[in-house]
Amino acid sequence: MKSGRGAPNPLAMAQNPRTLYQKIWDSHVVENRDDGTSLIYIDRHLVHEVTSPQAFEALRVAGRKVRRPDLTLAVPDHNLPTTARRDAAGNRLPIEDAESAQQLAMLEKNAPAFGIRYIGATDREQGIVHVVGPEQGFSLPGATIVCGDSHTACHGGLGALAFGIGTSEVEHVLATQTLLLKQSKAMEVRVEGTLTPGVSAKDVVLHITGVLGASGGTGYVIEYTGNVIRDLSIEGRLTVSNMAIEHGARAGLIAPDDKTFAYLKGRPYAPKGAEWDAAVAWWTSLATDPGAKYDKVVVIDAADIAPSVTWGTSPEDVLPITAVVPAPESFADASKQEAARKSLDYMGLVPGQRLQDVEVQNIFIGSCTNSRIEDLRAAAAILKGRTKAANVKWAIVVPGSGLVKEQAEAEGLDKVFTDAGFEWREPGCSACLGMNPDKVPAGERCASTSNRNFVGRQGPGARTHLVSPAMAAAAAVTGKLTDVRDLV
Amino acid sequence: MDPVNQIEGRAYPFGLKNVDTDVIIPAHWLKTISREGLGKGAFEAIRKDPDNLFDSPEYAGSPILVAGDNFGCGSSREHAAWALGDMGIKAVIAPSFSDIFSGNAFKNGILTVILPQEAVDRLVEVAKTDPIHIDLEAQTVTTPFQDRFTFEIDAFRKHCLLNGLDEVGLTLARDVAISSYEQKLAGERSFLTHGTATAA
Numbered sequence: 001m002k003s004g005r006g007a008p009n010p011l012a013m014a015q016n017p018r019t020l021y022q023k024i025w026d027s028h029v030v031e032n033r034d035d036g037t038s039l040i041y042i043d044r045h046l047v048h049e050v051t052s053p054q055a056f057e058a059l060r061v062a063g064r065k066v067r068r069p070d071l072t073l074a075v076p077d078h079n080l081p082t083t084a085r086r087d088a089a090g091n092r093l094p095i096e097d098a099e100s101a102q103q104l105a106m107l108e109k110n111a112p113a114f115g116i117r118y119i120g121a122t123d124r125e126q127g128i129v130h131v132v133g134p135e136q137g138f139s140l141p142g143a144t145i146v147c148g149d150s151h152t153a154c155h156g157g158l159g160a161l162a163f164g165i166g167t168s169e170v171e172h173v174l175a176t177q178t179l180l181l182k183q184s185k186a187m188e189v190r191v192e193g194t195l196t197p198g199v200s201a202k203d204v205v206l207h208i209t210g211v212l213g214a215s216g217g218t219g220y221v222i223e224y225t226g227n228v229i230r231d232l233s234i235e236g237r238l239t240v241s242n243m244a245i246e247h248g249a250r251a252g253l254i255a256p257d258d259k260t261f262a263y264l265k266g267r268p269y270a271p272k273g274a275e276w277d278a279a280v281a282w283w284t285s286l287a288t289d290p291g292a293k294y295d296k297v298v299v300i301d302a303a304d305i306a307p308s309v310t311w312g313t314s315p316e317d318v319l320p321i322t323a324v325v326p327a328p329e330s331f332a333d334a335s336k337q338e339a340a341r342k343s344l345d346y347m348g349l350v351p352g353q354r355l356q357d358v359e360v361q362n363i364f365i366g367s368c369t370n371s372r373i374e375d376l377r378a379a380a381a382i383l384k385g386r387t388k389a390a391n392v393k394w395a396i397v398v399p400g401s402g403l404v405k406e407q408a409e410a411e412g413l414d415k416v417f418t419d420a421g422f423e424w425r426e427p428g429c430s431a432c433l434g435m436n437p438d439k440v441p442a443g444e445r446c447a448s449t450s451n452r453n454f455v456g457r458q459g460p461g462a463r464t465h466l467v468s469p470a471m472a473a474a475a476a477v478t479g480k481l482t483d484v485r486d487l488v
Numbered sequence: 489m490d491p492v493n494q495i496e497g498r499a500y501p502f503g504l505k506n507v508d509t510d511v512i513i514p515a516h517w518l519k520t521i522s523r524e525g526l527g528k529g530a531f532e533a534i535r536k537d538p539d540n541l542f543d544s545p546e547y548a549g550s551p552i553l554v555a556g557d558n559f560g561c562g563s564s565r566e567h568a569a570w571a572l573g574d575m576g577i578k579a580v581i582a583p584s585f586s587d588i589f590s591g592n593a594f595k596n597g598i599l600t601v602i603l604p605q606e607a608v609d610r611l612v613e614v615a616k617t618d619p620i621h622i623d624l625e626a627q628t629v630t631t632p633f634q635d636r637f638t639f640e641i642d643a644f645r646k647h648c649l650l651n652g653l654d655e656v657g658l659t660l661a662r663d664v665a666i667s668s669y670e671q672k673l674a675g676e677r678s679f680l681t682h683g684t685a686t687a688a
Contacts (some may be wrong), residue, residue, distance in 0.1 A: 027677075030669040031662065035643040039662060041669050043680050053521035064656070067666075071683040079519060099519035105522055117684040142517065143680055150564040150588060166566035166592035167656075168525075176659045178666055182642065184587075186628040214506050215558035218584055220528035248561065250587045271679035279679040314506050335505040335556060433563075454562060456533050 017289035020253050021186045021221045024161040024286065028144050030178055040181045044160075045173050046129045047074040047116065049107040050435070051148025055171035056110040067177045069115035073138050076104050076121055077128045078149075079436045082398050082425035085122050092122055100436065104286040114174070127401020130154040130368035134238060135401055137267025141256035141283040146173055150245045151368045151451060157238035158264070159256030159286060161221070164245065180243030184250060185295035187220040191228040193302035198485040200378065201236030202370060202449065202468035204228065205243040206308040211300060217249030222298065223288065224254050228302045234263040235374040242369045243451050246315040256283045307484050309355055310453045310466040312343035317453070319355060321471070321483045327351035346455055347463050348443070355481050358465070362446035363388070363395035363422070363476040364458070365469055367432035372402030372448035375469040376408045379449075380416040382473035382487055388421035389479030395422040396438065398430040411420035420476065434459040447475035489597045491652035495579045495622040499552035500541050501615035503608065507555060507563030509589060513571040526567055527574030542575075552620050554611045555582040560589025569596045579622050581629065583608050594645050595655065599624060607637045624649060 016070070030039040052074070059065070066072060079100040087093055104121065111118035119125050125132065130151055133139035141159035146152060148170045155162035169179060189208055208224075223242055229240065237254045244252030261280055264270045271279040277393040307321030317340075319326070328340035328351070344350070349358070365371070365379050376399065388395050397417045399405035405427060408414055414424045431438040432450035434457065440446040442461025449472050450457075453464040465481060474482040517529035518607075531542050541547060553572065559582040560568060569592040572580070577598040590600040601622060603611070607629075611620060614631045621630045624646065629637045648655065674681050 031643070031665045035647075037642070037644050039659065039665065041666070044683065050518050054523050054566075057521070058656075062656075062659070068683070070685040071681075096517075103519055103521060108613075138684065140680065148564060150562065152564075162566035164588055166564055166569070166588060166595065168566060168592065168595035172656050172659065175656050176666060177670075178659060178662075180644070180659065214561055215584055215586075218558065218587060245562075245588075248586065269668075269682070269684060271682075275679040278677070282679075283678060298633070313575055314508075316506075321494065333501075339505050398535070433510075433515045434616065435518055452508075452510070452562060454508045456514050457510050460533070 004200040006355055008187045012244045013068070018291040019163065019186045019288045019292045019294060020159065020223055020255050020286055022292070024142055024144070025183055027142070037180050037182050039178050040144060042146055042173050042177055042179060043071060044133070044138060044140070044145040045072040046133055046145070046147035046152070047072060047111070048078055048129050048147070048149065049076040049103040050078040051167050052110065052170055053103060053106045054163065054167050055174060056106070058171045059174060064175045066114040066116065066174045071177065072116045072174070073119070073133070074107055074108055074111040074116050075119040075126055075132050078092045078433065079103060080121055080428045081437050082428045082430045083437070085426055097437070101188065102156065110430070124402040124406065128368045128371060128429055129405065130242065131371060131404065134158055135267065135403055137270030139266050139278070140264065142286050146179065151242050153244040153249070153252045154238050154242035154368055155242065156241035157234065157254050158260055159254060159283065161253065163251040171207030184221045186221055187217060187222045187249070187296040187298065188294040189222050189224050189298045189300065190226040191224065191300045191302055192226040193228065195228060195305060198307050198470070198488060199305050199395055200468040200470060201232050201239040203305055203308045205240045206310070206318045206466060207302065207305040209243060209247045209315045212247040212298065214246065214314045214316040215248040217244065217247040220249050221251045221253060222249040223294070224252060228395060229254055230257070233374055234259060235372040238372065239369055243315070246451055255287045260345055307468065307471055309471065309481055311349060311355060312340060313346055313453055313455050314339070314343070315451070315453060315466065317343060321355055321481060323355055325349045325351050325353045329427045357480060358445065359391060359474050360447045360465065361391060361393050361444040362440050363392060363472050364431040364446055364448040364450060365396070365472050366398030366400070366430050367450035368429070369401065369451045370469050371398060371404065373404050373407050375449065378403070378412050379469040380413045380471040382470050382484060383420040383476065384416050386420055386477045388476040391479040392476055395476050396425055396431065397422050398425045399427050401427050422476070431458055433457060434462070440464070447481060489652040489654060492578065492597055492599055492649040493624050495496055495551050495599065496549040497552060498547055499611070499620045500547050500550050501554055501612040502541060503554060503556045503612040505556035506558045506561055508567040509560055509565050510562055512560065512568040513565065518567050525574060526571035530571040530575050549576050551576060551578040551625060552622065553577050553580045554608060554615050555580050557583040557605065559585050561586040564588045564609040566585050566592040567597050569593045569598055578633045581611060582609060594649070597649065597652070599649060601629060603629065603637050603639055610635060669683045
């Protein structure tokens, strides 16, 4: 469904039911081009230290400026160490890794040089871009949001059309506040029914990834619907939309509702006064119209979703915790059989082995998928009055932002974690990706609340099992992958 | 950017499914502030195997990579495209690509060619012994054995690749349209226009 050139005919639009995606798309078309692409206006641009240096450099070389520095927000997160950032006297501590220090210094220099608001490493608002955006009210429903990071889909949990871009596109957005895009197809993933106890938003999205496969959403923007999605908290919706990219979709969307508005109201960059009312009226109008057609619909029964864990090196390799490691021959397609053989070899697992017998040496609770206050509460609820098993050598909790950290400390969660043998860290991407000091040693396993179990993702040779925060906490207590339902 | 049209030569018969950008270029290579020199980090984990494809003299300097389904999935890092470009790769052929990777490849003058799995399987076989020829203008992939596969490509991307055009420059020339959109937005949805500036 393409919008035509010129002004839309209101009557025709009223007769033509549209999806949430279509409405956001239509409202952002600067111009449609003859070749089927559209110039799309970008409302919000988040910038971090890793994918921006080459973009700023290209602007500088070409003598170009940032068109809308006020619609851009910069914050370091990817390679910032999560250990203390100030000494006892309050002085900023240096970053040991020279290359990381250089990237951080570049962002610290580039942001003010181009007039962009910069949240620094030692500011209390600092955190993972995808936690900071919603938390500051910078990310808004119905907005187009981009960032040089594939988990930008996260902001779709608020009903924003948000997606990851490469560095050339970062440069394009900085210079023009637009992107040249071809409209994606629209998919509805409807989750209906009742979630069973112990099943969280993370299990929902892991299950969806298992059903669709790692490339099942390629070429689509997915709208997650159904009573299960509606009943999720905003934190849970951000978790689901965050992993849209893990089933190949560039963006995920969840219709904004009263819960979304309550979450955003009063946040620093959220609209105020009369503009707030106008915003709520427009956001409310964005919901998919009755009768609107999706290009594909997938329906998932909540009763089929169990506390889940990944066994391989693709996020599609998902099974209920009660399952056993699959045999490569059990897959129909030959290339998947080959991939499964390689995965099992890398993961050090054998077909038929019970997932619940797999010992883990490391626990990571954090990442843009699961580092919000609700995630920390869920993990702490399992850990309260318990301690990590002796074979768990390293267990860390990395809050998604300084504000999440403050909130958790006000609730005493930090004490629950440290009493259980966890380290309580400073905000950042941490052990989700092997580019800061938080890495999992080669050959060791990690029960991780992050989003990717790729080869080498958490460090060369590291073996990742993706789980929910409660499941990570349960694994810490028993020292092996564990069904959280056994501990509640 | 250099124009792209005819790409001919040996091809890496890779073919693996779901190759993510962490495999193409691991995170520790992302600390660079330059676009250059990433070829030596490309496929690092795979290259630990002494018999790997990428260090085989047979394929050294091949301009084409024949890859598997969902190539370039995962992280949005453009470093993956920079690394392939630095290795000398000018085209990747696969049954499907992640959306972000194919965009990044295009912006660096690397052609992504989508062909059905059977065609890709055939090209993996051919690549083990013989060269492959890609003609962007004609939208064909051919081999010395009379194989001829046609592929689809977005008209705008084809035009930019054939002419080596800079997309930022092209869009900056649309300033009037962008400014007019911004004026309309300020009238209709002013609540979206403040960003980090203090709202009224």
